[in-house]
Structure formats: structure tokens, C-alpha cells
Amino acid sequence: MRIALDAMGGDHAPEEIIAGALQAEPLNAAELVLVGDQEKLKNILGRLEGGQHLKVLHAPETVGMEETGAKAIRTKRETSLSVSMRLLAENRVDAMVSAGNSAAIVANARHLLGLIPGVRRPALAVPLPTPNGNALLLDVGAHAEASTVNLVQSAALAHVYLKVQTGMDQPRLGLINIGHEPVKGPKFVRRAFALLKRSRLHFIGNIEPHDLFSERVDALICDGFVGNVLLKLYEGLFGGFSDFVQTRFLDYQQERGGGQNTAAGYRTILQCQNTGGAPLLGVRKTVVVAHGRSRATAITDAINLACSLVNNKIYEMMAEELRNDSILHELKHLSSLMLLEKLKPRWGFA
Amino acid sequence: MRIALDAMGGDHAPEEIIAGALQAEPLNAAELVLVGDQEKLKNILGRLEGGQHLKVLHAPETVGMEETGAKAIRTKRETSLSVSMRLLAENRVDAMVSAGNSAAIVANARHLLGLIPGVRRPALAVPLPTPNGNALLLDVGAHAEASTVNLVQSAALAHVYLKVQTGMDQPRLGLINIGHEPVKGPKFVRRAFALLKRSRLHFIGNIEPHDLFSERVDALICDGFVGNVLLKLYEGLFGGFSDFVQTRFLDYQQERGGGQNTAAGYRTILQCQNTGGAPLLGVRKTVVVAHGRSRATAITDAINLACSLVNNKIYEMMAEELRNDSILHELKHLSSLMLLEKLKPRWGFA
Numbered sequence: 001m002r003i004a005l006d007a008m009g010g011d012h013a014p015e016e017i018i019a020g021a022l023q024a025e026p027l028n029a030a031e032l033v034l035v036g037d038q039e040k041l042k043n044i045l046g047r048l049e050g051g052q053h054l055k056v057l058h059a060p061e062t063v064g065m066e067e068t069g070a071k072a073i074r075t076k077r078e079t080s081l082s083v084s085m086r087l088l089a090e091n092r093v094d095a096m097v098s099a100g101n102s103a104a105i106v107a108n109a110r111h112l113l114g115l116i117p118g119v120r121r122p123a124l125a126v127p128l129p130t131p132n133g134n135a136l137l138l139d140v141g142a143h144a145e146a147s148t149v150n151l152v153q154s155a156a157l158a159h160v161y162l163k164v165q166t167g168m169d170q171p172r173l174g175l176i177n178i179g180h181e182p183v184k185g186p187k188f189v190r191r192a193f194a195l196l197k198r199s200r201l202h203f204i205g206n207i208e209p210h211d212l213f214s215e216r217v218d219a220l221i222c223d224g225f226v227g228n229v230l231l232k233l234y235e236g237l238f239g240g241f242s243d244f245v246q247t248r249f250l251d252y253q254q255e256r257g258g259g260q261n262t263a264a265g266y267r268t269i270l271q272c273q274n275t276g277g278a279p280l281l282g283v284r285k286t287v288v289v290a291h292g293r294s295r296a297t298a299i300t301d302a303i304n305l306a307c308s309l310v311n312n313k314i315y316e317m318m319a320e321e322l323r324n325d326s327i328l329h330e331l332k333h334l335s336s337l338m339l340l341e342k343l344k345p346r347w348g349f350a
Numbered sequence: 351m352r353i354a355l356d357a358m359g360g361d362h363a364p365e366e367i368i369a370g371a372l373q374a375e376p377l378n379a380a381e382l383v384l385v386g387d388q389e390k391l392k393n394i395l396g397r398l399e400g401g402q403h404l405k406v407l408h409a410p411e412t413v414g415m416e417e418t419g420a421k422a423i424r425t426k427r428e429t430s431l432s433v434s435m436r437l438l439a440e441n442r443v444d445a446m447v448s449a450g451n452s453a454a455i456v457a458n459a460r461h462l463l464g465l466i467p468g469v470r471r472p473a474l475a476v477p478l479p480t481p482n483g484n485a486l487l488l489d490v491g492a493h494a495e496a497s498t499v500n501l502v503q504s505a506a507l508a509h510v511y512l513k514v515q516t517g518m519d520q521p522r523l524g525l526i527n528i529g530h531e532p533v534k535g536p537k538f539v540r541r542a543f544a545l546l547k548r549s550r551l552h553f554i555g556n557i558e559p560h561d562l563f564s565e566r567v568d569a570l571i572c573d574g575f576v577g578n579v580l581l582k583l584y585e586g587l588f589g590g591f592s593d594f595v596q597t598r599f600l601d602y603q604q605e606r607g608g609g610q611n612t613a614a615g616y617r618t619i620l621q622c623q624n625t626g627g628a629p630l631l632g633v634r635k636t637v638v639v640a641h642g643r644s645r646a647t648a649i650t651d652a653i654n655l656a657c658s659l660v661n662n663k664i665y666e667m668m669a670e671e672l673r674n675d676s677i678l679h680e681l682k683h684l685s686s687l688m689l690l691e692k693l694k695p696r697w698g699f700a
Contacts, residue, residue, distance in 0.1 A: 065529070065531060066531040066532075066533055067533070068533050144528065144534070144536045144539075145536045145537070176579065178491055178494065178575060178578040178579060178582070181415060182416075183416055183418050186494045186495045189494075189575075208582050209582040209583035209586055210582045210583065210585050210586030211586070212586055213586045213587075225528060225535060225536055225539075225576065226575065226579055228528040229528060229559050229576055229579065229580060230583060232528070232558050232559040232560045233560065233580060234587070235560050236559055236560030236562055236563045237563075237584070
């Protein structure tokens with residue numbers, strides 16, 4: 001297996017990306033290709049133990065964090081990102097990992113890899129640790145805005161991903177909202193609620209953020225703006241606590257007796273810090289996006305995630321499942337029906 | 351001073367509302383008027399010590415949590431909410447407090463009290479405790495959707511509110527977003543960024559949620575959906591921790607030495623649980639909205655907040671400040687200029 005690594009993407013590139021690659025290399029059988037400024041990379045690699053074994057591929061340009069996705073594709077064709085993506089598109093690697101500008105990653109992936117038929121656009125998914133286990137949160141920032149169709153397609157992507165990845169037959173899907181009632185929230189969310197309720201997905205309704213600590217839900221659907229905000233607040237809150245929770249809270253919970261489950265729950269939450277990569281769902285080939293602020297460990301995690309996705313053929317199985325299952329067609333059909341029903345009384349057919 | 355209390359609004363109404371009123375009564379000189387089902391209220395009051403002193407005003411109807419604001423005004427005219435709001439409109443009380451359906455509260459307030467001239471719609475503001483002090487978060491749910499104008503008006507409301515309430519001359523305003531760069535986030539947020547940058551408000555730029563734990567910011571501007579999601583995640587995360595943080599974390603921080611500031615910071619955060627009321631900014635008279643899940647203590651806090659707002663003439667001063675300061679006019683003017691600049695090249699004037 002070969003994995004391309006965008007060595008120039010991220011706040012701490014290329015040093016931390018290279019460090020992450022070196023940590024990952026002995027752990028799994030994947031061959032890594034570092035893509036970026038050859039001279040700079042070779043220079044750093046020369047100084048590090050084991051650095052000589054890593055392959056380097058030259059890419060003269062880089063994408064800045066302030067560029068929009070569309071601009072990055074239009075104006076720069078030889079960035080470390082687009083060269084990595086092209087390697088993947090041409091089947092010269094099996095997956096790619098980047099901690100760079102996520103808008104540019106998404107634009108490049110759509111443009112060079114293409115989407116699974118029927119999918120309108122990709123979504124970034126992150127497992128959010130809760131006391132009741134992980135909940136897959138998506139979209140966490142592939143796009144900043146969403147429509148009803150995007151939300152229900154995210155639900156379908158989550159359904160299929162969890163099905164092929166964990167073997168769950170009917171993952172429990174929730175919609176992030178500001179109340180349980182179907183009338184709450186913005187229009188596109190209310191419509192997504194109505195559509196998901198009629199679909200055969202296992203939709204458990206609106207989830208308010210504080211419910212995460214009591215209800216069990218396998219996937220949380222929201223637009224990329226809200227998802228990213230949620231994720232970053234989560235990180236901020238747990239970041240502030242993490243040093244001491246490790247040492248005290250877990251003992252405290254166990255002292256109290258019967259608190260072992262809670263302790264285990266929070267222990268899981270704290271590992272949040274270590275989940276380094278988010279799969280970009282809906283594209284044809286395996287793309288893993290790491291946080292822009294990723295340090296070496298997060299990069300290693302992202303590489304390991306990419307390996308496991310390739311080993312278990314998750315992306316191929318998702319595409320096959322979506323083709324056979326026809327859930328996307330069903331959602332489209334339901335959406336048309338809902339529109340017709342709304343028009344009926346207006347046209348006098350009621 | 352007299353304050354009307356919507357005794358039938360909220361998940362634990364009327365019992366917890368009454369309990370909250372009884373706790374508040376001896377603390378401040380305000381005369382409370384409980385509005386709701388007379389028989390039910392008198393029945394409960396009869397059983398409670400001191401209950402005989404509370405005034406009760408009959409209102410035969412109640413607003414359900416699943417009703418939309420528009421529907422609540424159209425179909426029900428004698429709810430505990432609208433009767434309370436009418437008392438305020440007719441100057442028979444100085445403020446009103448409700449823990450009911452917030453969409454209905456906002457609709458009633460707009461309809462019966464009216465807005466400060468120039469304000470397009472009201473915003474709900476909550477002080478969010480952070481390690482660096484409180485940050486006023488708005489909107490937290492007066493409306494589920496927002497435009498650029500709504501966002502920048504929220505910034506102006508926050509500016510004026512903090513100015514008259516705390517005496518700050520130039521409160522630091524931040525925009526909740528998913529990156530620091532001006533190109534990040536949905537279109538209406540990007541436009542609000544551009545507009546606020548040009549205004550004379552003290553706009554410090556985009557704030558990512560994890561920044562709350564490092565940067566000092568006095569007010570955080572976002573749409574009501576995102577604000578409500580943020581607030582509820584905050585509550586959920588701290589709710590799960592609160593019992594033990596009270597007992598252990600604060601000692602731990604102090605043991606470590608030099609941790610007193612951090613300890614004080616988190617102590618403030620934990621008081622989050624006790625901030626019971628959010629002022630509805632932009633309307634002509636003092637309206638305080640309490641959380642739907644409020645228990646007695648939160649109701650007492652909301653009543654105390656209403657008293658302090660009335661005592662310090664905050665709403666009158668806000669209206670006066672907005673009239674004299676002409677910040678709303680300036681923002682409108684800047685918005686028109688930005689539109690013209692966008693059209694210039696299209697019309698060949700560039």
C-alpha cells in the first residue's frame with residue numbers, strides 16, 4: 001500500500017508532518033510518499049534518523065490557509081496538495097493525507113477524483129467522543145453552508161460509512177438542532193427533519209448539543225459551519241481541562257464507586273485530542289484530512305486511519321453500498337414528493 | 351418597581367416559577383405579578399409559606415413549546431405570555447420575565463412593545479463565562495436564521511449594551527467563525543466581517559470557539575442557531591463535569607501553585623449554571639428570557655437581572671445611546687457603500 005502525504009499543508013508543516021510520517025512508518029506496512037518542496041524536505045529528512053527511507057516527490061507550490069478552494073485550483077496546478085491528489089487519481093497511491101487548507105482539499109478532491117454517483121458533494125466526518133461512545137459528526141467543514149439535500153445526503157453517507165465500517169445494520173442518526181420539536185431551527189434543517197423522518201434511515205430526531213451527554217446516537221448531522229464550531233468548542237473545553245482530568249478525575253470517578261463507566265466515558269472523550277484525521281466521505285478514493293494545527297501524533301493518527309480505510313476497502317464498499325442500496329435515489333424521490341405536496345393545495349389539487 | 355412573571359412558561363412551570371418568585375421576593379424591593387391560570391396558581395401558593403403575598407393575574411391560555419412565534423400571536427390572545435407582555439406595554443409593570451417558548455416571547459415583544467428605532471429585530475444575549483471573564487454571546491436563539499445586517503446590528507446592540515451596562519468605552523467584539531481569515535465561513539458571515547472591519551466598532555476579527563479559552567473578548571456575535579448550539583454544548587460539557595469540579599478541580603489548580611487565576615477562571619465558568627436570564631436586546635422595554643429548563647434558582651436569577659436592568663435604566667440608556675450615537679445609521683451607510691463598490695466594476699465605473 002502507498003500513501004501520499006501533503007508535506008507542506010498545515011500550520012506546523014513541514015517539520016511536524018515529517019515527524020508524524022517517521023512515527024507512522026514502522027507501525028504499518030504502508031509506503032509513504034512525502035509531496036512538497038524537495039530541497040526543504042530532503043534537508044530536514046537528512047537530519048533525522050530513518051529519514052533517508054522516506055520517498056520524496058517534488059511539488060514547487062503550496063496552498064495558503066487564506067485561499068479559497070476555487071482559487072487554489074484555478075491558479076496553482078503544482079501545489080503539494082494537487083500533486084498528491086493527482087497521484088491518487090492516477091492510482092499511483094491508494095490514499096492521501098493532508099493537514100492543509102480544507103476548502104482547497106475538498107475542491108481538489110472533487111475536481112481530480114470525482115464523487116460517488118448520486119452524491120452532490122463530499123462531507124468531512126469526525127468521530128466525536130461522548131460518554132456513550134463515539135458519535136460520527138458530519139459535516140465538520142468541507143463546506144461552510146448547506147441545503148436540505150446536503151444535510152440528508154450527509155445522513156446517507158454517515159449511514160453507509162458506519163454500516164460498512166462497523167457492521168451496524170441501522171446506525172442511529174440525529175440532526176443537530178436547537179430544540180426537539182420539528183418546528184425548531186432554520187428552514188433547511190426543518191425540511192431535512194421532515195425528509196429524514198419519512199426515509200427508511202434510522203432517524204432518531206433532533207439532538208440538542210447537551211443531549212450528547214445522555215443520549216446514544218451513532219451519527220450527528222449538521223452543516224459544516226455548525227459542525228466545525230461544535231468541534232472547536234469541544235476541543236477548547238477539553239483542552240483546558242485535559243492535563244488534570246488525566247490525573248484526578250478518573251480516580252475521583254472510581255472512588256465514588258460505580259463510577260467506572262463514567263470514568264471510561266470521559267477517558268474516551270479525552271482521547272478526542274488524539275483523533276487526528278477526518279475521512280472525506282463521498283469522493284471516489286480515500287482522502288483523510290487532518291486538523292490544520294496537527295502535530296506529529298495527529299499526523300500519525302491520520303496516516304493510520306488512511307491505512308485502515310484502504311485495508312478494509314471502506315471507500316470501495318461505500319460506493320458499492322450506495323449503488324445497491326439506492327438510498328440516495330429514495331431521498332431524491334422523497335424530496336420531490338414533499339415539494340409536490342406543498343404545491344398541491346396551491347394548484348387546487350388538495 | 352413591578353415585574354410581571356409568566357408563571358406558565360417553561361418545562362417546570364408553574365411550580366418552579368413560583369418557587370423562584372418566592373426566593374426572589376425578599377431579596378429585592380420589586381413587586382412581582384404572577385400571570386397564569388389563577389386557580390392553579392392560587393392553589394400552589396396557598397400551600398407555600400409567604401405565597402399569600404404574591405399577586406396573581408389571570409390568563410386563561412398558555413403557549414406550547416412546539417408552537418411557532420407567529421402562530422402563537424395569531425391564534426391566542428390571552429396567554430400568560432401575552433398578558434404579561436401587555437402589562438409591560440401599558441406601563442403597568444417595569445419589566446417581564448418568561449421561561450416559555452422563546453420564539454413566542456420574541457414575536458410578542460416585537461408586536462406589543464416594538465423595537466428601538468433603526469433596529470431590525472431583537473437579539474437574545476447571554477454572558478458566556480470564560481477563563482478571561484464573561485463574553486456576551488448573541489444571538490442565542492431569538493431567531494434561527496440571520497443575514498449580514500442582523501449580525502452587524504447584533505454587534506451594535508452588544509456595543510451599546512456593554513457600554514451602558516459596564517461603562518466600557520470600546521468593548522472588544524468578535525465574530526464567531528471557523529477560521530481567522532476573512533475568506534472563511536458562510537457568505538453572510540464573511541460580509542459581516544468586511545462591514546464590521548470598516549465600522550468604528552472595536553471589532554477584533556473572527557473568533558474560533560477554542561479561542562475563547564485564550565483570547566479576551568467582550569462580545570461574541572453569531573446567528574441564533576450557532577449561538578444556541580454553542581450555549582447548549584457549553585452547558586452539556588460543564589453539566590457533566592460540575593459536581594466534581596466544584597470539589598476537586600479548584601483545589602488541584604491551587605495546589606499546583608500559580609493556578610489561582612485558572613481556578614478563579616473555571617470557578618466563573620461553573621457559575622454558568624446559575625446565569626438564569628438573557629436580556630432581549632433591541633426591544634423598547636425590559637424583557638428577560640429564562641431557559642425553558644429553568645429551575646427555581648434560575649428564575650430567581652432572571653428576576654434579579656430584570657430588577658437590575660430596570661434600576662440602572664439600561665433599556666432607556668440603550669435607546670438613547672443608539673439615537674445619539676448613530677452607529678446603526680453608519681452601519682446601514684457602510685452596507686450601501688459596499689454594495690455600490692461591488693456593482694462599480696460591473697457597470698464599468700471601476
